[in-house]
Amino acid sequence: MDSSSLHRRQSMPQLNLDTREITLKIVYYGPALSGKTTNLQQLHALCENQSRGDMVTLDTQDDRTLYFDFLPIEFGVDGAYRIKLKLFTVPGQVMHRATRRVVLAGADAVAFIADSQRSSASANAYSYRDLESNLKANGIRIEDVPQVVQFNKRDLSDIKPLEEVREAWKGTGIPTVPASAVHGDGVLETFRVLLERLYQDLEKRHSFSSKFGIAESEFMDGVMQHFSSTAAS
Numbered sequence: 001m002d003s004s005s006l007h008r009r010q011s012m013p014q015l016n017l018d019t020r021e022i023t024l025k026i027v028y029y030g031p032a033l034s035g036k037t038t039n040l041q042q043l044h045a046l047c048e049n050q051s052r053g054d055m056v057t058l059d060t061q062d063d064r065t066l067y068f069d070f071l072p073i074e075f076g077v078d079g080a081y082r083i084k085l086k087l088f089t090v091p092g093q094v095m096h097r098a099t100r101r102v103v104l105a106g107a108d109a110v111a112f113i114a115d116s117q118r119s120s121a122s123a124n125a126y127s128y129r130d131l132e133s134n135l136k137a138n139g140i141r142i143e144d145v146p147q148v149v150q151f152n153k154r155d156l157s158d159i160k161p162l163e164e165v166r167e168a169w170k171g172t173g174i175p176t177v178p179a180s181a182v183h184g185d186g187v188l189e190t191f192r193v194l195l196e197r198l199y200q201d202l203e204k205r206h207s208f209s210s211k212f213g214i215a216e217s218e219f220m221d222g223v224m225q226h227f228s229s230t231a232a233s
């Protein structure tokens, strides 16, 4: 592969002007047991019924993802266009590297779910390097992908202080969001921050607002209105 192809994103987001359909693939990546599946389950619970499809989980053993989870979300905005979001999780266990690469292919944005516990620092770092090398194998530079880093499991003890987390990521320009996904905290915020990044990327690469006539605030409101901030009981 020549270096110029590395500078381009391998696959384009599906922006169909004729049908006015926007299909975006979002992948939740991170080390084993960091809470990726939990994030998708919570988003499923927070999304209104008529916009969400069934969450598909393929496949599990002792609650560990073996292949991936998939959550489709789809809705129209102002009767003018449709947004289809395809949310995936990768399996975090080290041995599933090849599966992660396949699931990652064509991702328009990545939410990296880190485990805040101090004991997980090296697993987080390993997984982020694994993300970088899997993107590279797909012809994509990690700095070209819209990202958010979630520091999950803030409810546990012996976690990295947020100042330390923020300091460590400051230089990258990638936003960090604290979360306790199992309690639903920070899940929607992570998703929102990632979508903002994704919109800005679409704007930069595809002049999104002039093609589709959608400003960032309209896009964000259009998406977020389909989610409630607390899960219905």
Ligand SMILES: Nc1nc2c(ncn2[C@@H]2O[C@H](COP(=O)(O)OP(=O)(O)OP(=O)(O)O)[C@@H](O)[C@H]2O)c(=O)[nH]1
Binding pocket: 030, 031, 032, 033, 034, 035, 036, 037, 038, 039, 063, 064, 065, 066, 089, 090, 091, 092, 093, 152, 153, 154, 155, 156, 179, 180, 181, 182, 183
């Ligand atoms: N205490 C605590 N536990 C959490 C939190 N989020 C997830 N968990 C738990 O952590 C375990 C693993 O969560 P999963 O969502 O299955 O993790 P995963 O990242 O999908 O793991 P793999 O599929 O193996 O990659 C489960 O028992 C969750 O309930 C959290 O914020 N706090």
Ligand SMILES: [Mg+2]
Binding pocket: 036, 037, 038, 063, 064, 065, 089, 090, 091, 092
């Ligand atoms: Mg999982």
